[in-house]
Amino acid sequence: MSINNLELKNYLDGVLRANEISDYCPNGLQVEGTGKIKKIVTGVTASQALVDAAIDADADAIIVHHGYFWKGESQTITGMKKRRLSALLTNNINLYAYHLPLDVHPEFGNNRQLASLLGIQDIHAVSHVKPIGVVMQGTLEDETDGVTLQSTLQQILKRDVLLEGPTSKPITTLAWCTGGGQGFIEQAVERGVDAFITGEVSEQTVHTAREMGITFLAAGHHATERYGVKSLGEHIAEHFDVTVEFIDIDNPA
Numbered sequence: 001m002s003i004n005n006l007e008l009k010n011y012l013d014g015v016l017r018a019n020e021i022s023d024y025c026p027n028g029l030q031v032e033g034t035g036k037i038k039k040i041v042t043g044v045t046a047s048q049a050l051v052d053a054a055i056d057a058d059a060d061a062i063i064v065h066h067g068y069f070w071k072g073e074s075q076t077i078t079g080m081k082k083r084r085l086s087a088l089l090t091n092n093i094n095l096y097a098y099h100l101p102l103d104v105h106p107e108f109g110n111n112r113q114l115a116s117l118l119g120i121q122d123i124h125a126v127s128h129v130k131p132i133g134v135v136m137q138g139t140l141e142d143e144t145d146g147v148t149l150q151s152t153l154q155q156i157l158k159r160d161v162l163l164e165g166p167t168s169k170p171i172t173t174l175a176w177c178t179g180g181g182q183g184f185i186e187q188a189v190e191r192g193v194d195a196f197i198t199g200e201v202s203e204q205t206v207h208t209a210r211e212m213g214i215t216f217l218a219a220g221h222h223a224t225e226r227y228g229v230k231s232l233g234e235h236i237a238e239h240f241d242v243t244v245e246f247i248d249i250d251n252p253a
């Protein structure tokens, strides 16, 4: 009824090819807790609210997409970081984080999971973006338009979705990048797709969408990145004798 914490680390590092992808944070076991894991909580971000929910759930491990120790952040353990780490260490909870490896994975990746929710076909990674799979491209079986795609996304993700650029132009091909992928809109334009979906929007993204005539949808960083770690958790529950619970800490951004 349990798995060793290092065995789980090695398994996840292997499945997600964590050591092959260069990233802005360390991927894998970020904070070591108990050796014996019976209960795992998965979530998008290792915020204090998620750590507290994991403590309440009696979890031995937390697996997230957004962990700690980002490039460029302060190296001191003070304030918010001190409280989060203290809660993990006091409660002997392991923290595993997989950032880009969990965006680009061909099965559990946020990009792949969003495509499944939308029924996108002929999926392939846009090859000149590194690591491969940060931006994906595919087609819809039935032609749609911006307004319809916006309402589909709103139903699936249960939140408001921003729509810019052409709203009624036919859409069959699209590119997408979950999270903060708005900077890739120009690559979507170069690919010649009808629409580009990501999580966040910047001021300049709106002008690019309007002037380049590409339908743009910003569906939320958090909302578009719920599904990778959730599907990874379901996979772990199938493969190991452990309990896994996905906890969604709402975030409008």
Ligand SMILES: [Zn+2]
Pocket: 065, 066, 178, 179, 180, 221, 225
């Ligand atoms: Zn993200």
